[in-house]
Amino acid sequence: MSIEQTMDLLGQLRLTGMRAGLEHQLTQPVYAELPFEQRFGQLVDAEASQRDSQRLKRLLYNAKLKVQAEPEAIDYRPGRGLDRAVVADLLTCGWVERRQNVLITGQTGTGKTWLACALAMQAARKGMSVGYKRVGRLLEEMEIAHADGSLGKLRNQLAKMQLLVLDDFGLVPLNSRGRADLLEVLDDRVGSGATIVAGQMPVKEWHAFINDPALADAILDRLIHSSHKLALKGESMRKQKASG
Structure with missing residues (x-):
């Protein structure tokens, strides 16, 4: 030949x-x-x-991450509240394999979305399926899915992702259907997938935000159990870049 x-x-x-x-x-x-x-x-x-x-x-095409954040570029400057050892452990993606959760909180501009996407990028590098959804937009999609009969298909798609990023939790008030839909999404992932939730309000305020004691207990039980918490601090990263 x-x-x-x-x-x-x-x-x-x-x-x-x-x-x-x-x-x-x-x-x-x-x-x-x-x-x-x-x-x-x-x-x-x-x-x-x-x-x-x-x-x-x-x-990465399927993940639709909001930003293509490189884990190597994570900013550990003093005052951000990031522990290198903790983040290094998260970047091994062992928590994804164990189907645990990461809860990222902090004020506007502190880099919650960027960090969530960096962790998702690392998971994708290791061959894991990843998805990104803003909570408000996801609940809109589920509302439409209720009407057109595609809810089961959407829930199955979300459940199959090894890592699902739920961003901007707490920005949009939850109505009764939204609370129930969010619970179903999280319940589908118990024991089958890992989840990152990013939002401005501290975790201790999430129960009151959900505004339904029974559903709040159920949602937080599925989120907080075996979770890793990262509370970002400091001034807005956007403000620092603009002044720089």
């Missing part, structure tokens, strides 16, 4: 990473001096790297 036929066959088999690696080897004379096993190993590595890259791209 000629090299051209080999290239065509690799393309037909969708081994694009291996094909690109072989093309690179053919243009660099130094590879001719390497043992076959080493050259072949590098081709396999190229294919694996290509597939990992494509999978990450697909996971």
